[in-house]
Amino acid sequence: MDVDVIVIGLGPGGEEAAGSLAEAGLAVVGIEDRLVGGECPYWGCIPSKMMIRAADLLAEGRRIPGMAGDAEVRPSWAPVARRVREATDNWDDQVAADRFTGKGGTLVRGKGRITGPNEVTVGDQVFRARRGIVISNGTAPAIPPIDGLRDTPYWTNREAIETTEVPESLIVLGGGAIGVELAQVFSRFGSRVTVVEALPRLLALEEPESSELLQKIFENEGIEVRTGAKVEHVRHDGDAFVVNGDLRAQRLLVATGRRTDLKALGVAAAGLDENARFVDTDGRMRAADGVWALGDVTGKGAFTHMSVYQARIVVRDILGQDGPPADYRAVPRVTFTDPEIGAVGLTEQQARDQGMDVRVHHTDISVNTRGWIHKAEGFLKLIEHDGVLVGATSAGPVGGEVLGALAVAVHGEVPVERLRHMIYAYPTFHRAIEAALL
Ligand SMILES: Cc1cc2nc3c(=O)[nH]c(=O)nc-3n(C[C@H](O)[C@H](O)[C@H](O)COP(=O)(O)OP(=O)(O)OC[C@H]3O[C@@H](n4cnc5c(N)ncnc54)[C@H](O)[C@@H]3O)c2cc1C
Numbered sequence: 001m002d003v004d005v006i007v008i009g010l011g012p013g014g015e016e017a018a019g020s021l022a023e024a025g026l027a028v029v030g031i032e033d034r035l036v037g038g039e040c041p042y043w044g045c046i047p048s049k050m051m052i053r054a055a056d057l058l059a060e061g062r063r064i065p066g067m068a069g070d071a072e073v074r075p076s077w078a079p080v081a082r083r084v085r086e087a088t089d090n091w092d093d094q095v096a097a098d099r100f101t102g103k104g105g106t107l108v109r110g111k112g113r114i115t116g117p118n119e120v121t122v123g124d125q126v127f128r129a130r131r132g133i134v135i136s137n138g139t140a141p142a143i144p145p146i147d148g149l150r151d152t153p154y155w156t157n158r159e160a161i162e163t164t165e166v167p168e169s170l171i172v173l174g175g176g177a178i179g180v181e182l183a184q185v186f187s188r189f190g191s192r193v194t195v196v197e198a199l200p201r202l203l204a205l206e207e208p209e210s211s212e213l214l215q216k217i218f219e220n221e222g223i224e225v226r227t228g229a230k231v232e233h234v235r236h237d238g239d240a241f242v243v244n245g246d247l248r249a250q251r252l253l254v255a256t257g258r259r260t261d262l263k264a265l266g267v268a269a270a271g272l273d274e275n276a277r278f279v280d281t282d283g284r285m286r287a288a289d290g291v292w293a294l295g296d297v298t299g300k301g302a303f304t305h306m307s308v309y310q311a312r313i314v315v316r317d318i319l320g321q322d323g324p325p326a327d328y329r330a331v332p333r334v335t336f337t338d339p340e341i342g343a344v345g346l347t348e349q350q351a352r353d354q355g356m357d358v359r360v361h362h363t364d365i366s367v368n369t370r371g372w373i374h375k376a377e378g379f380l381k382l383i384e385h386d387g388v389l390v391g392a393t394s395a396g397p398v399g400g401e402v403l404g405a406l407a408v409a410v411h412g413e414v415p416v417e418r419l420r421h422m423i424y425a426y427p428t429f430h431r432a433i434e435a436a437l438l
């Protein structure tokens with residue numbers, strides 16, 4: 001079958017690109033191996049944030065004594081599991097599939113493999129693309145080569161999201177975004193949680209102050225944190241997981257990052273390096289002649305907003321429309337723990353590593369009026385170079401929302417002098433930006 005464009009993988013970005021190109025009148029085949037919509041709506045962002053919303057409600061209820069009276073909080077996972085099933089249509093993608101075909105796209109279910117320049121094969125069907133191929137096949141959980149691990153019934157994010165029960169105890173392997181978000185959820189629902197992280201700190205890619213804050217909060221909430229920990233072996237004795245012979249728990253969640261498999265996708269047939277970890281792209285998201293890539297597989301930040309941002313650039317380029325090239329100076333990210341850890345652009349260390357002459361502004365949320373009213377913990381850390389912010393971290397109860405203003409500042413290269421003289425509503429959390437700059 002000959003078409004204009006073949007999109008391999010219909011996650012958030014692939015669906016956006018395939019749908020928009022079909023709406024623009026091109027003949028588009030979208031190939032999806034599992035569920036149209038990808039990881040985010042079924043095993044990622046949306047259900048995990050539903051779980052987090054529920055866990056945060058419990059925490060808020062537990063804050064009532066001393067501030068608003070008495071409360072007895074009795075958690076129940078049943079409404080959480082029910083909401084997750086409603087949100088995912090019980091892991092059925094008919095609505096999303098209809099959305100795509102309703103735009104004029106052709107949905108092909110199965111595993112796509114690039115078998116030649118402009119050619120993709122799914123089972124015994126061969127598709128040829130007149131304009132090109134879009135690679136948007138995302139990532140899968142990476143399982144570290146730990147002795148014994150593969151023989152155990154460990155969880156990845158998929159089983160954790162699908163669970164109908166809160167484990168009595170849980171070991172979380174990996175203190176990155178998935179690990180810390182889900183560790184706090186299950187702990188707040190009563191699980192005894194231990195986070196085991198190989199690096200010296202949680203959220204190792206973020207500011208050290210973010211890691212310190214989260215570790216302190218976790219320990220106060222009764223979550224055990226083991227950093228700099230090397231896991232030598234894992235076994236399951238029929239009842240429980242045993243890590244390194246001493247740490248035991250009913251469940252083990254592996255959240256140690258993601259992997260791609262470019263060889264299995266057949267990228268060499270399109271002239272790409274099949275041994276690379278990610279697909280390298282230019283500012284127009286082109287990977288080779290007639291090949292575009294977007295989303296997690298490009299390695300520019302595994303976020304839904306990144307995937308959709310890149311998809312829009314792909315669409316413009318394929319349709320021959322003008323627009324700015326991909327710009328990664330102001331990538332925002334929010335880890336939805338409580339407090340939320342929001343960040344944009346460079347960390348202090350990254351800026352210094354790039355040779356920037358850095359000025360750091362810092363303030364504590366506890367001295368911000370709203371923060372003091374809320375008895376909240378958190379901080380703002382702003383990284384200035386050459387009179388503009390090149391990075392910022394906003395940690396606090398609504399750290400991800402406060403981040404919005406900082407993302408505009410970094411993206412728009414707003415002079416710090418202008419930020420210092422703007423009016424910040426009182427008493428808001430975002431007014432801490434003024435305090436940090438003064
Ligand atoms: C627990 C969890 C929580 C998260 N929370 C957030 C969050 O709060 N905010 C945020 O921005 N991001 C979050 N993410 C990350 C986000 O889910 C991903 O960045 C996003 O889904 C990536 O989109 P994508 O377009 O690259 O592809 P994916 O969503 O990975 O989808 C790729 C699709 O391609 C399909 N596919 C793969 N290979 C083939 C093939 N050969 N043929 C056909 N189809 C194929 C797959 O089945 C899949 O459906 C979270 C992730 C997880 C796991």
Ligand SMILES: NC(=O)c1ccc[n+]([C@@H]2O[C@H](COP(=O)([O-])OP(=O)(O)OC[C@H]3O[C@@H](n4cnc5c(N)ncnc54)[C@H](O)[C@@H]3O)[C@@H](O)[C@H]2O)c1
Nearest residue numbers: 144174175176177178179196197198255256257302334335
């Ligand atoms: N709120 C969000 O935006 C959000 C939420 C969840 C996930 N995500 C995205 O999903 C991606 C995957 O998340 P993730 O948490 O799996 O990956 P990650 O790369 O963020 O963190 C993985 C962690 O596991 C550690 N690790 C690796 N091997 C280990 C081992 N053998 N023992 C102990 N620790 C080990 C790493 O040092 C790292 O800290 C992230 O890149 C993130 O961008 C985003």
